[in-house]
Amino acid sequence: MAEGKRFNVAIIGGGFAGMTLALALSNEGIPCTIYELRGPNYMRLPGGVALTGNGLSALDHIGALDCIKDKGFAFSELAYTNEADELVGRTSLAKPEFAYQPTRILRKVCIAEWRALLEEKGVPIRYFSRFGGVVSSPGGAVTFRINDEIHSASILVGADGIHSTLRSYVCPSASLEYLGLLGLPDRRIALVARQVVYAEQDRAGWKALAEDKDTLYTLLAKDYGSSNEILRSFLDAADVHRDALFIWPFYKAEAAEWVSRQTGRVVLIGDAAHALPPSSGQGVNMALEDSYTLGRILGLVARGGAGADVDLKAQLCRWEGYRRDRVDRVMKWVNFIESTTASSEQARETKYHFDERATQETLDEKSESFGWIFTPPFGEEFERWLKEEQ
Numbered sequence: 001m002a003e004g005k006r007f008n009v010a011i012i013g014g015g016f017a018g019m020t021l022a023l024a025l026s027n028e029g030i031p032c033t034i035y036e037l038r039g040p041n042y043m044r045l046p047g048g049v050a051l052t053g054n055g056l057s058a059l060d061h062i063g064a065l066d067c068i069k070d071k072g073f074a075f076s077e078l079a080y081t082n083e084a085d086e087l088v089g090r091t092s093l094a095k096p097e098f099a100y101q102p103t104r105i106l107r108k109v110c111i112a113e114w115r116a117l118l119e120e121k122g123v124p125i126r127y128f129s130r131f132g133g134v135v136s137s138p139g140g141a142v143t144f145r146i147n148d149e150i151h152s153a154s155i156l157v158g159a160d161g162i163h164s165t166l167r168s169y170v171c172p173s174a175s176l177e178y179l180g181l182l183g184l185p186d187r188r189i190a191l192v193a194r195q196v197v198y199a200e201q202d203r204a205g206w207k208a209l210a211e212d213k214d215t216l217y218t219l220l221a222k223d224y225g226s227s228n229e230i231l232r233s234f235l236d237a238a239d240v241h242r243d244a245l246f247i248w249p250f251y252k253a254e255a256a257e258w259v260s261r262q263t264g265r266v267v268l269i270g271d272a273a274h275a276l277p278p279s280s281g282q283g284v285n286m287a288l289e290d291s292y293t294l295g296r297i298l299g300l301v302a303r304g305g306a307g308a309d310v311d312l313k314a315q316l317c318r319w320e321g322y323r324r325d326r327v328d329r330v331m332k333w334v335n336f337i338e339s340t341t342a343s344s345e346q347a348r349e350t351k352y353h354f355d356e357r358a359t360q361e362t363l364d365e366k367s368e369s370f371g372w373i374f375t376p377p378f379g380e381e382f383e384r385w386l387k388e389e390q
């Protein structure tokens, strides 16, 4: 990248990570294009998503919060009950000192609003564009395949989700790990789902299960007799609308490297870099943090005209280290939460690290200190970190 020259970014994937990165980059005056596999009307994941203070703060800094903030509904804690309907734990997600109130919102609302913002800012989304691999990385650029054509950009970002194609280019050793649990959400409702222990299937097996609505309902309703009244009413409604049931096998993925050490120009964000276990409720929120922070560091590089390739690579690796510290901490927290809330069957048969099984007292005590996850991490400390080692 020549000194002072502007660069452009190609983003693979138009999910939450890809869209918000594009908005963050356009704030920094960096041109970018999103290449999205699906068409504009495709909705892979219906239902809702929980945005916590940290993700909301990232959105606020990106300028993508105002358009959605009154379109969800606020909540403040997670409560865990057992089969006997007894409260066994709670995690507070909002406190008076938190600047943002967690919000549950429909995905389609966020997608529609952010696409409108992208259009306003003139960021193109190329639909029906399948990323097919990196072709080469001549000095100052990366060339890659989209459908049958070769494209080029100064930086290529993989925001292509948990089954990322780019992940194997950046980090060939990375793998997906099935956690032994299957989620059973209901398309019609943003909030209700249950998780059951289930053996891993291959792609065809998951597809067949997803289409077998009677089996899904049987799994969903397996504790009908011992369920409380609220759950029964949900199960009765799900029985009438079995077609609305879908599956969510719980996988996690961790790539040891998020920035290609070979080129220093290919970067992973969101689930492509670190698909957190679903029970964290942090997949989207961590993706939003990635987008904001990557946008800022690329803005810094662009403005500083960090000319030599080594500067860009060094800054991206610095960003990776900064983000990894936080994501690793969240991963440990998820293990702790799972160890305290899973049923004994789940504890025996799943791949969370249950060695830290905690008592109710330790859960109460530790939930007090969980604020660090939801507290917006983008204050003075982040600004100081950003300006270090320029």
Ligand SMILES: Cc1cc2nc3c(=O)[nH]c(=O)nc-3n(C[C@H](O)[C@H](O)[C@H](O)COP(=O)(O)OP(=O)(O)OC[C@H]3O[C@@H](n4cnc5c(N)ncnc54)[C@H](O)[C@@H]3O)c2cc1C
Pocket: 012, 013, 014, 015, 016, 017, 018, 035, 036, 037, 038, 045, 048, 049, 050, 051, 129, 130, 131, 132, 159, 160, 161, 162, 163, 164, 165, 185, 248, 269, 270, 271, 272, 278, 281, 282, 283, 284, 285, 286, 287
């Ligand atoms: C049922 C369910 C509920 C969830 N609830 C929450 C929640 O409440 N809170 C939370 O924080 N997280 C939640 N998550 C996790 C969250 O959805 C993910 O962490 C988040 O979507 C990751 O965003 P992403 O942009 O990295 O990936 P994705 O949203 O998966 O987006 C990836 C995009 O890349 C595209 N793509 C893939 N391959 C290619 C290719 N080869 N070429 C071009 N494009 C490609 C895909 O079509 C997709 O649009 C939930 C997940 C599920 C399944």
